[in-house]
């Protein structure tokens with residue numbers, strides 16, 4: 719196979735336009751596993767490793783802008799973690815130190831696995847994904863990128879350039895359950911984000927549906943049930959009611975990791991705990 723290693727975004731897009739069947743590789747932690755198991759036999763790889771425009775993060779107004787090549791390790795930078803705590807909590811659960819050092823947010827988005835750990839925080843925060851091709855740039859809601867299990871909404875020749883999300887406006891949580899405590903694919907995960915000023919709660923679920931799921935009914939119900947004026951903990955019946963409504967929003971399946979029933983139960987427990995932690 720041939721490997722192309724451009725050093726600018728413009729060159730990368732031109733190389734991709736020249737042959738849209740090219741396989742893009744960022745950290746390689748998904749692509750190279752697929753090659754090893756021969757689920758993928760690319761003839762041409764386009765490495766983003768030297769495209770510096772895709773690296774780093776910044777704050778623009780009230781938004782955090784993460785380059786597509788931002789790694790999980792970089793998300794743990796305390797300054798960045800304070801701006802997007804749920805994403806940092808999710809990053810902490812990803813793989814091993816080696817995977818966190820090389821796996822990227824852009825790769826997680828493009829893989830579009832229902833178990834992708836960066837995805838529930840991004841969905842709960844209504845993140846916007848910036849993509850580019852030689853034809854120009856466009857921005858789309860993260861939910862429009864996640865079109866199906868391991869299917870993304872990129873057009874041929876498009877790259878994920880960055881993802882934009884609001885600076886935390888209240889408590890945030892990410893909780894995940896798997897068959898062990900580390901190096902584990904989620905059986906169920908839950909991201910909860912609170913916007914105190916807007917009196918809004920966002921919640922998104924991983925591994926309990928074909929894509930990362932939002933929970934609009936549970937969010938609206940709990941936003942009404944929270945006593946925003948007091949600093950009191952959420953009453954147990956509110957936490958339990960939220961957990962039940964989140965579980966009802968799940969669309970899990972049985973597979974070799976867990977049954978649908980267990981996943982639905984687990985995600986309800988995670989949602990309840992996340993709410994209790996957000997309003998201690």
Ligand SMILES: Cc1cc2nc3c(=O)[nH]c(=O)nc-3n(C[C@H](O)[C@H](O)[C@H](O)COP(=O)(O)OP(=O)(O)OC[C@H]3O[C@@H](n4cnc5c(N)ncnc54)[C@H](O)[C@@H]3O)c2cc1C
Pocket residue numbers: 741742743744745746747748749750751766786787811812813814817820821822823824825826827828829833834835836872876877878879901902903
């Ligand atoms: C041992 C191990 C443990 C893991 N643990 C976890 C875990 O706990 N949680 C989790 O969520 N994931 C986990 N993963 C999966 C993987 O690490 C993540 O999905 C990671 O975010 C992929 O990023 P990457 O940069 O390595 O992607 P790559 O493998 O480089 O690419 C993944 C896909 O995205 C495409 N792509 C990459 N960058 C772009 C871009 N900028 N624009 C367009 N397309 C792009 C590629 O073409 C490919 O289809 C694990 C993987 C391994 C091997």
